[in-house]
Amino acid sequence: MRSSRLAAALVAAGLVATACRAGTGDPAGEAAVSPAEDTLPATASAQAGREDRAGEDAIDDFDDEEFDGEEEDGEEEDGEGDEEADGVEDNGVFAEADQGDNEGSPKPTPIVKDTSQPRTQTYEPTRESLATWRAPDWFESEFLGIYVHWGPGSVPGFPFEDPGERVDSGIWYGGAMYDPTGPLGAYDFHVANYGDPEGFGYHDLIEEFRAENWDPAEWVRLCKNAGCGFIGIGAEHGDGYPMWDTEHAQFNAVNTGPRRDLLGDIFAAARAEGLKTVATVHEHPGSLFGWALENSSVSHLRDPQYADLYEADDEVTFEAKMYELVREYQPDQLWIDNPLLQQDQQTWMNFVADYYTRAEGWGNGGALIGQKSTSAFLHEHTTFNIEGGEYPDGVWAWRGMSEPFPVRWQKDVPIGNYWQYAEG
Numbered sequence: 001m002r003s004s005r006l007a008a009a010l011v012a013a014g015l016v017a018t019a020c021r022a023g024t025g026d027p028a029g030e031a032a033v034s035p036a037e038d039t040l041p042a043t044a045s046a047q048a049g050r051e052d053r054a055g056e057d058a059i060d061d062f063d064d065e066e067f068d069g070e071e072e073d074g075e076e077e078d079g080e081g082d083e084e085a086d087g088v089e090d091n092g093v094f095a096e097a098d099q100g101d102n103e104g105s106p107k108p109t110p111i112v113k114d115t116s117q118p119r120t121q122t123y124e125p126t127r128e129s130l131a132t133w134r135a136p137d138w139f140e141s142e143f144l145g146i147y148v149h150w151g152p153g154s155v156p157g158f159p160f161e162d163p164g165e166r167v168d169s170g171i172w173y174g175g176a177m178y179d180p181t182g183p184l185g186a187y188d189f190h191v192a193n194y195g196d197p198e199g200f201g202y203h204d205l206i207e208e209f210r211a212e213n214w215d216p217a218e219w220v221r222l223c224k225n226a227g228c229g230f231i232g233i234g235a236e237h238g239d240g241y242p243m244w245d246t247e248h249a250q251f252n253a254v255n256t257g258p259r260r261d262l263l264g265d266i267f268a269a270a271r272a273e274g275l276k277t278v279a280t281v282h283e284h285p286g287s288l289f290g291w292a293l294e295n296s297s298v299s300h301l302r303d304p305q306y307a308d309l310y311e312a313d314d315e316v317t318f319e320a321k322m323y324e325l326v327r328e329y330q331p332d333q334l335w336i337d338n339p340l341l342q343q344d345q346q347t348w349m350n351f352v353a354d355y356y357t358r359a360e361g362w363g364n365g366g367a368l369i370g371q372k373s374t375s376a377f378l379h380e381h382t383t384f385n386i387e388g389g390e391y392p393d394g395v396w397a398w399r400g401m402s403e404p405f406p407v408r409w410q411k412d413v414p415i416g417n418y419w420q421y422a423e424g
Contacts, residue, residue: 119134119360119366120132120133120356120360121357121360121361122357122360123352123353123356123357124353125346125349125350125352125353125354126349126353127349127377127380129353130349130352130353130356130380130381131380131381133356133380133381135368135383135408136332136365136366136367136368137365137366138229138276138332138364138365138366139276139333139368139383141229142229142230142276143227143229144226144227144228144229145228145229145230145231145232145276145278145333146223146226146228146230146231146415147231147232147233147234147278147280147335147412148219148232148233148234149170149171149233149234149237149419149420150233150234150243150262150420150421151171151209151234151237151239151241151243151420152174152202152205152206152208152209152239152241152257153170153171153172153173153174153205153237153239153420154170154209154420154421155205155208155209156173156186156189156190156193156194156205156422157170157421157422157423158170158173158185158186158189158422158423159417159418159422159423159424160172160176160184160185160186160422161183161184161185162183162184162185165183165184166417166418166422167388167414167417167418167419168418168419169418169419169420169422170418170419170420170421170422171237171238171239171282171419171420172184172238172288173186174202174205174238174239174288174289175238175239175288175289175290175291175292177189177190177197177202178197178289178291178292178296178298178301179291179292179295179296197296197298198298198299198300201298201300201301201306202239202289202309202310203251203256203300203306203309206241206251206256206257207256207257208257209257209258210257210258211253211257211258211260211262214258214260214262214265216262216265216266216268216269217269217272217273219231219266219269220266220269220270220272220273220275221273223275224273224275228275229275229276230270230275230276230277230278230332230333231266231270231275231276231277231278232263232266232267232270232277232278232279232280232331232333233262233263233266233279233280234280234281234282235263235279235280235281235325236281236282236285236321237282237283237285237288238282238283238284238285238286238287238288239285239286239288239289239309240285240286240287240288240308240309240310240312240313241253241309242285242321243262243263244261244262244263244264244325244328244329245261245264245328246321246324247320247324248317248320248321248324249285249308249309249317249321250308250309251306251308251309263279263329264329267329267331276332276333276364277329277330277331277332277333278331278332278333278334278335278370279325279329279331279333279334279335280334280335280336280337281322281325281334281335281336281337281338282337282338283337283338284312284313284318284338284339284340285312285313285318285321285338286308286309286310286311286312286313287312289301289310289311289312290312292310293310293311313340315340315341315343315344315347318338318340318341319340319341319347319351322334322336322341322351323351323354326354326355326358327358330358330359330362330364331367332359332364332365332367332368333367333368333369333370334355334367334368334369334370335369335370335371335385335410335412336369336370336371337371337372337385337387342371342373342378345377352369352381352382355367355369356381368382368383369381369382369383370382370383370384370385370410371383371384371385372384372385372386372387379407379408383408383409383410384407384408384409384410385409385410385411385412386409386410386411386412387411387412388412388413388414
């Protein structure tokens, strides 16, 4: 019974399952991926396809001309680019595919790694050096991992009224609570339960996020018993609220709310059980409040004392956070759902080379970066993440895995109805 209650608590917190498999382009590799679809719970659900695409074009529009003359097109506007709707350009370069389109699966250009050679120990910040990276052996042997979306947005437990957006309940509550005209209903709910946002803002909601029953060791044991090989939490989402002890944001889980290093807690518990770790970073930190900053008259949104919460990180701040995550927490995987570092190729390569080189020295078998861009350049040194599914009218449907993929991949979907806790 205790395990059942804990399992329910994990689902409520926003449990996300990640399936991972090899894809080498050869028949054996392709056959290896298909069983992974059956490893996910039949009740798993996935998101509506409403993504904050701001900045993603910057990922997929890497100027590859200086790298062997390759080119990549950005995302097509709705109704355009029918020829490329399946995600493959005429020239074979893997183009951006609309992740909300379930008609066909993207088909990445095969990248075959030479696994007969010893692992690279030191990486240089060049395309040629990073292309020698291959997924760690530990990742080859795992097929399931779990990370948890958890944070201040979990406190209200409010399911959005728009069925097509309901899967994003929790993670987007902070922005929706400031929008009296939006279709989600969060503003009216907030006023009824907490008062006007002018008097009770997101920074006040943070203090309601106390994590008083937090038992990371028990969470890890449950996930290990479920067959997980790696575990972690959402280190930071679009609310810009870090779940670790960062020097680069006043509002974080150590200084406010739980007043605990939640990322450090789960990592320590995972390592004690012999599991690998994953830290996920989503959206542009602070971007959740972009609409409110432009349209709301609520005064604390522009109060300097709350600036590092309500205002979006600039590139320098976000870069500092990412290096801090790597050096202080040594994650075995970083799942980066955020385009800031990738807007400049050299900045990105500097970071990846630093991370992978440091990871080779940790004695944990190497590290990987998961990301969901379809850039051929990024696929050379990262793992392709196929996120979510379809959620039309509140009904979940599978997306993006109608056939084995020829490149290294992961797929993550919520276990339950939401990416983060909401009732129902």
